[in-house]
Amino acid sequence: MDVLKIATAGSVDDGKSTLIGRLLYDTNSLTTDKLEAIERSSRKKGLDYLDFSLATDGLVAEREQGITIDVAHIYFSTPTRHFIIADAPGHVEFTRNMVTGASTAQVSIILIDARKGVQEQTFRHFFINDLLRIKNLIVVINKMDLVDYDQSRFEQIKSEFEQLAARSDFHKRSIHYVPLSALFGDNITSISDKTPWYDGSSVLDILENLPIQSESVNAQARFAVQNVIRPKTNQYHDFRGFAGKLTGASLSVGDEIIALPSGLTSKVSEIRLYENTFETANPGSSFVLSIEDEINISRGDMIVKVNETPKTEKQIKAKICWMDAKPLRPGTTYLLQHGVNRVLSKIDTVNKIFKTDLTGFETIQNELKINQIGEVSIKLSKPVFYDPFVENRENGAFILIDSNSHFTSGVGLLD
Amino acid sequence: MSEVIEKPETLTRTKVLKNNVLESEAIYIIREVAAQFEKPVLLFSGGKDSITLVRLAQKAFYPEKIPFPLMHIDTGHNFPETILFRDKLVAETGVDLIVRYVEDSIKNKNLTEETGKYASRNRLQTHTLLDAIEEFKFDACIGGARRDEEKARAKERIFSVRNDFGQWDEKNQRPELFNMLNGKIDLGQNVRVFPISNWTELDVWQYIKDENLEIPSIYFSHERDTFLRDGLIWSADEVVFREENEVVSKRRVRFRTVGDMSCTAAVLSDAQTLDEIVSEIRVSTVSERGARIDDKRTEAAMETRKQEGYF
Numbered sequence: 097m098d099v100l101k102i103a104t105a106g107s108v109d110d111g112k113s114t115l116i117g118r119l120l121y122d123t124n125s126l127t128t129d130k131l132e133a134i135e136r137s138s139r140k141k142g143l144d145y146l147d148f149s150l151a152t153d154g155l156v157a158e159r160e161q162g163i164t165i166d167v168a169h170i171y172f173s174t175p176t177r178h179f180i181i182a183d184a185p186g187h188v189e190f191t192r193n194m195v196t197g198a199s200t201a202q203v204s205i206i207l208i209d210a211r212k213g214v215q216e217q218t219f220r221h222f223f224i225n226d227l228l229r230i231k232n233l234i235v236v237i238n239k240m241d242l243v244d245y246d247q248s249r250f251e252q253i254k255s256e257f258e259q260l261a262a263r264s265d266f267h268k269r270s271i272h273y274v275p276l277s278a279l280f281g282d283n284i285t286s287i288s289d290k291t292p293w294y295d296g297s298s299v300l301d302i303l304e305n306l307p308i309q310s311e312s313v314n315a316q317a318r319f320a321v322q323n324v325i326r327p328k329t330n331q332y333h334d335f336r337g338f339a340g341k342l343t344g345a346s347l348s349v350g351d352e353i354i355a356l357p358s359g360l361t362s363k364v365s366e367i368r369l370y371e372n373t374f375e376t377a378n379p380g381s382s383f384v385l386s387i388e389d390e391i392n393i394s395r396g397d398m399i400v401k402v403n404e405t406p407k408t409e410k411q412i413k414a415k416i417c418w419m420d421a422k423p424l425r426p427g428t429t430y431l432l433q434h435g436v437n438r439v440l441s442k443i444d445t446v447n448k449i450f451k452t453d454l455t456g457f458e459t460i461q462n463e464l465k466i467n468q469i470g471e472v473s474i475k476l477s478k479p480v481f482y483d484p485f486v487e488n489r490e491n492g493a494f495i496l497i498d499s500n501s502h503f504t505s506g507v508g509l510l511d
Numbered sequence: 512m513s514e515v516i517e518k519p520e521t522l523t524r525t526k527v528l529k530n531n532v533l534e535s536e537a538i539y540i541i542r543e544v545a546a547q548f549e550k551p552v553l554l555f556s557g558g559k560d561s562i563t564l565v566r567l568a569q570k571a572f573y574p575e576k577i578p579f580p581l582m583h584i585d586t587g588h589n590f591p592e593t594i595l596f597r598d599k600l601v602a603e604t605g606v607d608l609i610v611r612y613v614e615d616s617i618k619n620k621n622l623t624e625e626t627g628k629y630a631s632r633n634r635l636q637t638h639t640l641l642d643a644i645e646e647f648k649f650d651a652c653i654g655g656a657r658r659d660e661e662k663a664r665a666k667e668r669i670f671s672v673r674n675d676f677g678q679w680d681e682k683n684q685r686p687e688l689f690n691m692l693n694g695k696i697d698l699g700q701n702v703r704v705f706p707i708s709n710w711t712e713l714d715v716w717q718y719i720k721d722e723n724l725e726i727p728s729i730y731f732s733h734e735r736d737t738f739l740r741d742g743l744i745w746s747a748d749e750v751v752f753r754e755e756n757e758v759v760s761k762r763r764v765r766f767r768t769v770g771d772m773s774c775t776a777a778v779l780s781d782a783q784t785l786d787e788i789v790s791e792i793r794v795s796t797v798s799e800r801g802a803r804i805d806d807k808r809t810e811a812a813m814e815t816r817k818q819e820g821y822f
Binding site for chain 1: 526527528529530531532533534535536538539542543545546569570571572573574575576658659665666684685686687688689690691693695696697708709711713714795
């Protein structure tokens with residue numbers, strides 16, 4: 097079955113958890129025992145309605161403060177699709193969780209409080225979705241019940257958001273606007289009669305019908321080697337294969353390949369998964385690849401088709417979102433992990449820091465603080481084999497690992 | 512004259528490896544463990560999730576054998592069917608198995624066992640697990656936990672770093688971006704790895720069915736001596752405390768999740784095949800952990816145990 101990954105973002109009180117709780121409830125994904133727990137907690141809090149936000153707020157601190165502080169993963173299905181929601185908090189200080197949640201998403205839901213309209217947080221959410229090149233956005237204008245389901249209010253917020261979206265240079269995305277009341281369930285799984293003027297679909301209907309494209313359209317085949325498989329058993333005495341997960345495009349037996357960094361060429365001789373062999377492997381699949389010639393290939397190397405080589409650079413430029421309390425400063429050394437390949441890296445310069453309202457950038461500071469996003473130049477000890485992030489999401493990103501704390505300090509999107 | 516129609520030769524079918532999103536992701540994660548760590552281990556309980564992990568690990572490295580051992584923390588309260596199954600699986604796959612006993616930890620460390628109506632060894636197994644990690648210097652423990660099981664697990668990373676005391680610091684977790692897994696740790700730390708984080712209970716059953724995996728017999732409907740307590744069906748066994756007024760009777764049941772006899776409740780079921788189990792789960796309105804007595808203690812039962820080093 098299809099799997100659609102959804103990222104949700106919203107400010108503290110705009111009803112995101114309630115929306116998710118509702119989606120679970122209306123698709124019968126809340127089991128009796130979970131529902132009973134929600135009823136118990138709602139009663140304990142003295143509410144006369146069911147508090148669906150309790151379905152998602154997992155950690156004790158979150159239940160105490162009534163806020164969401166980390167990425168939670170939530171699962172539900174309809175007869176047509178599996179859905180995975182990565183629910184990230186909307187506070188300014190937790191941008192890293194939002195980037196984390198959105199990094200694997202195919203669609204993003206942005207919530208706006210109908211009373212408040214487009215806020216600073218909305219800019220930030222949109223900016224991150226824009227940065228991560230998420231192709232589908234659902235802008236949910238929530239709490240319509242508190243503005244009497246007023247169409248002109250909805251249109252006004254929609255137009256504010258359209259102005260914001262127009263500032264982006266990424267236009268290949270689709271944006272859906274939905275008027276909603278998460279509390280009363282309007283336009284979540286079915287169209288509400290309280291918004292007769294709305295001619296769009298319900299949130300669930302949109303989610304069920306979004307096309308699931310491969311991560312990157314028109315991308316090329318990339319096979320990063322995770323492990324070398326040498327069984328040395330009697331049956332497979334001379335077997336030598338490379339374990340990895342294919343991205344970008346398919347690969348077939350007989351394809352002429354080039355191994356990087358050696359630059360040596362050969363042909364695909366076998367595509368194997370467990371006891372089965374295949375003629376062709378589709379992108380996304382994990383398998384063991386064998387080639388006709390004995391070439392020295394090890395972990396971190398990349399196998400691609402000849403004439404389809406990625407960029408190979410030791411000096412790179414990237415947009416970095418910083419996630420560590422210790423700021424990023426020029427001259428510092430980090431372990432850079434691109435896919436499964438690790439190289440040492442040294443920060444050259446912080447060139448600019450982006451304004452999250454898409455109005456441009458500043459160049460005054462020469463460091464990147466936590467939750468800031470900037471353009472950084474980096475020198476590498478060895479080249480990495482990459483594609484620009486805007487062309488291939490899966491082969492265009494890296495993380496920076498702090499050499500002392502080993503913390504994942506930042507994420508970079510390659511130019 | 513009749514026309515001779517030649518058969519087109521293009522009918523030879525190409526065999527395509529389609530992308531099974533969840534399987535491909537799990538295999539990728541397991542391979543990263545083998546590559547990034549010195550001494551990984553797969554924690555094996557004999558339950559359906561760890562059985563699924565064993566198959567995924569086979570697929571990740573085949574034709575090489577699984578490059579790390581399995582470890583079972585034996586509480587002494589296991590269902591005998593699970594132990595029989597475990598030994599058969601080990602014999603058939605040729606993997607190495609390590610077993611460590613909670614009974615030994617209780618004796619060696621002079622631990623106090625819980626007593627009374629709800630006594631279980633669920634919390635004590637954390638001692639045995641942490642001791643075994645230290646004994647073998649394991650730096651990565653692969654487990655079958657899924658995020659859909661329980662709300663604290665919904666926040667768990669795929670590579671979840673634990674400190675020297677095995678504790679989970681939920682407020683300072685490393686962000687996981689795209690498909691990149693950061694397994695860099697200091698000496699003494701270890702990482703718990705959850706390759707089937709994104710699977711649901713139904714996904715696991717569907718996979719077991721598609722792969723035709725063998726599972727312990729207690730997952731299928733059978734007749735068992737049971738008694739009722741707090742609306743749950745308990746197995747009437749000598750390791751399970753029972754009040755005199757709790758009446759034992761035979762029921763047709765199966766288990767949806769396999770923990771200890773003292774903390775796993777049965778469900779009434781006639782499901783005798785994998786197909787019947789899958790259909791049963793599809794229409795079920797009770798969650799899997801609804802039958803886990805250990806989770807019902809307090810609202811934050813799982814989170815508290817994880818901070819102590821529980822799996």
